[in-house]
Amino acid sequence: MIRILVVDDEEPIRRLLKKELTRKGFSVEAASDGEGALGLIKESIFDVILLDIVMPGINGIGLMKKLHYDPSSPVIIVLTGKATVETAVEAMKHGAYDYLTKPYKLDELVIVINRAYEYGKLSMKTQLLQQELLRVESTSEFISNSPQMKSIMGLIRKIAPTDSAVLIQGESGTGKELVANTIWHNSGRNRTPLIALNCATLSENLIESEIFGHEKGSFTSAYQTKHGIVEVADKGTLFLDEIGEMPLGLQAKLLRFLDSGEFRRLGSNRTLNVDVRVLAATNKNLLERVKAGAFREDLYYRLNVINITIPPLRERREDISGLTSYFMDKYSRKLSKSVAGVSPDAIEALGRYDWPGNVRELENVIERAVILCDAGSISVEDLSIPALSFSPDVTGRQPSLEDMERDYILKVLNGARGNQSKASQILGIDRKTLYHKLKKYGIN
Numbered sequence: 291m292i293r294i295l296v297v298d299d300e301e302p303i304r305r306l307l308k309k310e311l312t313r314k315g316f317s318v319e320a321a322s323d324g325e326g327a328l329g330l331i332k333e334s335i336f337d338v339i340l341l342d343i344v345m346p347g348i349n350g351i352g353l354m355k356k357l358h359y360d361p362s363s364p365v366i367i368v369l370t371g372k373a374t375v376e377t378a379v380e381a382m383k384h385g386a387y388d389y390l391t392k393p394y395k396l397d398e399l400v401i402v403i404n405r406a407y408e409y410g411k412l413s414m415k416t417q418l419l420q421q422e423l424l425r426v427e428s429t430s431e432f433i434s435n436s437p438q439m440k441s442i443m444g445l446i447r448k449i450a451p452t453d454s455a456v457l458i459q460g461e462s463g464t465g466k467e468l469v470a471n472t473i474w475h476n477s478g479r480n481r482t483p484l485i486a487l488n489c490a491t492l493s494e495n496l497i498e499s500e501i502f503g504h505e506k507g508s509f510t511s512a513y514q515t516k517h518g519i520v521e522v523a524d525k526g527t528l529f530l531d532e533i534g535e536m537p538l539g540l541q542a543k544l545l546r547f548l549d550s551g552e553f554r555r556l557g558s559n560r561t562l563n564v565d566v567r568v569l570a571a572t573n574k575n576l577l578e579r580v581k582a583g584a585f586r587e588d589l590y591y592r593l594n595v596i597n598i599t600i601p602p603l604r605e606r607r608e609d610i611s612g613l614t615s616y617f618m619d620k621y622s623r624k625l626s627k628s629v630a631g632v633s634p635d636a637i638e639a640l641g642r643y644d645w646p647g648n649v650r651e652l653e654n655v656i657e658r659a660v661i662l663c664d665a666g667s668i669s670v671e672d673l674s675i676p677a678l679s680f681s682p683d684v685t686g687r688q689p690s691l692e693d694m695e696r697d698y699i700l701k702v703l704n705g706a707r708g709n710q711s712k713a714s715q716i717l718g719i720d721r722k723t724l725y726h727k728l729k730k731y732g733i734n
């Protein structure tokens with residue numbers, strides 16, 4: 291039976307509605323004002339509210355504001371006198387399902403009530419599904435077995451619901467973008483999309499116009515007024531990736547924006563205001579860039595309100611096996627292949643390797659292994675990681691001199707953070723020789 295609550299300050303209308311709707315098979319209760327309605331709603335469950343707008347005390351709109359955003363609250367149909375159609379339109383804006391004017395036609399009212407009831411059931415279902423989806427997505431994809439990653443996950447849970455800026459740091463491939471996504475998923479802003487911009491790929495002018503927009507004619511190729519992503523991201527979240535590459539001139543404007551929410555489109559004098567949360571990421575050491583004068587100190591501290599530094603994978607080897615199973619599942623599903631598991635010597639090889647490319651490299655290695663393996667489980671031979679990582683006593687195979695050389699070069703290059711002239715100095719060869727060797731071993 292559909293449960294209806296009638297809220298109207300006029301006693302004759304309450305009495306009439308109660309009589310007619312009960313006869314039509316609904317269960318009906320009535321309240322004479324907003325306070326009374328809230329009292330009844332607390333005590334029992336209603337599917338539909340028939341709501342008058344003009345009432346003393348908490349009026350119809352006031353009541354709707356109190357009920358809004360709760361997926362389990364009843365669906366509201368506004369029943370209003372002719373004079374207040376404008377208010378009824380406002381009621382629709384506050385989430386009323388429909389409105390009818392008094393005097394109502396009973397048959398019409400019954401149809402609307404039934405439709406509202408179906409709608410309520412459906413929208414509650416979708417909302418619950420949506421919440422479930424967000425929860426599942428945000429918790430299942432972030433693997434955190436090591437103490438370091440567990441504490442990062444804990445920090446994310448704490449800071450996600452706030453509006454603070456977050457600076458995410460870590461080597462390439464450690465999961466910075468994933469952390470940004472997880473923060474957004476767990477925040478109250480997850481109904482508006484996370485808007486991302488990579489600061490490393492655009493010129494200063496273009497980044498500025500991407501972020502803040504531009505007026506027609508503000509530079510030569512600006513044929514039309516363009517909204518910046520801060521406008522698109524209003525009430526949402528902006529992810530500035532590779533923030534270390536942001537040009538100095540723009541850093542000042544970004545700082546002003548972070549402090550006030552105010553900005554101007556390129557070529558405009560008008561100040562606009564939005565509400566945007568900013569997440570930023572970099573694989574550079576920002577403090578070093580501050581010291582070198584390439585990054586503003588004040589912006590650094592403004593972004594660094596909350597700092598999440600993700601350690602490289604080689605410093606949290608406890609995560610390797612969890613990530614391996616996660617990627618194995620992901621790619622066997624994607625490639626419709628049934629992979630039973632990973633052989634013990636392959637697990638050992640994965641655990642011993644240094645992972646200069648971090649989680650991304652592990653993901654790539656597992657994807658390739660899933661494609662290559664045909665014995666049901668992944669073996670050492672399916673893993674394309676440098677030879678020295680396979681200890682000879684495990685695989686029974688001694689590494690060749692070339693294997694050793696390739697592996698040593700990789701290690702040194704890694705230690706020199708990819709700096710080739712530094713690496714060639716350490717290796718005692720000239721840069722040209724190093725270049726040829728890199729080419730020979732297919733190292734990028």
Ligand SMILES: Nc1ncnc2c1ncn2[C@@H]1O[C@H](COP(=O)(O)OP(=O)(O)OP(=O)(O)O)[C@@H](O)[C@H]1O
Nearest residue numbers: 431432433461462463464465466467468573649650
């Ligand atoms: N803890 C984790 N759990 C599951 N997947 C992860 C985890 N960390 C990283 N990944 C996955 O590894 C890949 C690389 O991560 P991501 O792109 O977030 O790294 P990044 O730090 O932004 O790299 P870059 O500096 O190159 O931009 C992604 O596919 C990501 O989903």
Ligand SMILES: [Mg+2]
Nearest residue numbers: 466467531571
């Ligand atoms: Mg990234």
